[in-house]
Structure formats: C-alpha cells, structure tokens
Amino acid sequence: QVQLVESGGxxxxxxxxxxxxxxxxxxxxxxxxxxWFRQAPGKEREFVCVIxxxxxxxxxxxxxxxxxxxxRDNAKNSVxxxxxxxxxxxxxxxxxxxxxxxxxxxxxxxxxxxxxGTQVTVSS
Numbered sequence: 001q002v003q004l005v006e007s008g009g010x011x012x013x014x015x016x017x018x019x020x021x022x023x024x025x026x027x028x029x030x031x032x033x034x035x036w037f038r039q040a041p042g043k044e045r046e047f048v049c050v051i052x053x054x055x056x057x058x059x060x061x062x063x064x065x066x067x068x069x070x071x072r073d074n075a076k077n078s079v080x081x082x083x084x085x086x087x088x089x090x091x092x093x094x095x096x097x098x099x100x101x102x103x104x105x106x107x108x109x110x111x112x113x114x115x116x117g118t119q120v121t122v123s124s
Contacts, residue, residue: 002027002113004096009118012086016122020081022096022115030054032113034072034079035104038092038120048094050104051079057102064090086122093117 008020020036035050049060049070058070067086072079079096096115097107106112 002029002032002098004098004113004115006094006096006115006118009094009120011121011123014086014088014122014124016086017082017084018086018120020083020094020096020118020120022079022081024077024079024098027098027113029077030074032098032100033102033104034070035097035099035107036070036079036081037095037097037107038090039095039117040089040092043092045095047104047108049081050099050102052102059102083120086120088122088124091120091122093119 002024003026006022012018036048037045038048039045051058051070051072055072067084069082095117098113099107
C-alpha cells in the first residue's frame with residue numbers, strides 16, 4: 001500500500017494562495033487515482049478533488065471549482081493542489097488520498113491510503 005506525506009499547509013489571508021504537495025512512496029504511484037479531501041473543525045470530512053492516473057481528467061467539488069487545481073507528476077511520485085482565491089471557509093485539514101477508482105469509492109468510506117494531513121488556515 002502506498003504511503004503519503006503532505007506538505008505546504010499554513011496560514012494565509014483571504015484571497016491568497018497556497019500550494020499543497022503530496023509525496024508518495026511504497027507503491028506504483030501511476031496505478032492510483034489521487035485525490036484531496038478536507039475536514040474542517042466540527043464538520044465531516046469532504047471530497048475536494050481527484051485526478052486520473054495519467055493526469056488527464058480531474059473533478060472538483062462545486063465549492064472549490066474554478067479556484068483549486070489538482071495536478072500530478074508521476075515521474076516524481078507526487079500530486080499537488082494549487083489553491084487560489086482562498087476563503088475562510090476553506091480552513092481545514094487537507095488530506096492526500098490514493099484510491100483504485102476515479103470515484104474515490106474506498107476513500108469515501110474511509111479506506112484507501114491517506115496521508116497524515118496538513119493544516120490550512122485562511123484568515124478573514
């Protein structure tokens with residue numbers, strides 16, 4: 001099973017940008033669909049976005065569409081999340097996830113491979 005380590009979180013003002021990175025090891029990275037989930041205080045974990053194994057197709061939650069961009073570099077075993085026009089409601093712990101399906105079916109049930117999470121805080 002692939003191991004995942006996120007980085008790049010931090011504190012940013014509303015309207016600012018952050019780029020999260022996720023490094024994978026221990027598996028064949030290109031075999032996995034990669035995604036990001038987030039969990040805000042007192043709320044359930046929610047899907048943010050997913051990217052196909054070849055990096056051609058991606059899907060986003062409506063709440064981040066047009067502001068966030070997911071990308072991957074299979075040569076570097078890494079996936080990225082560029083977050084622009086950040087809002088206070090984007091404040092959450094962001095998790096990198098590896099799944100065997102584009103629908104992230106295992107991850108949505110709490111399975112799959114998860115990173116430890118990185119905190120993103122957006123101040124108003």
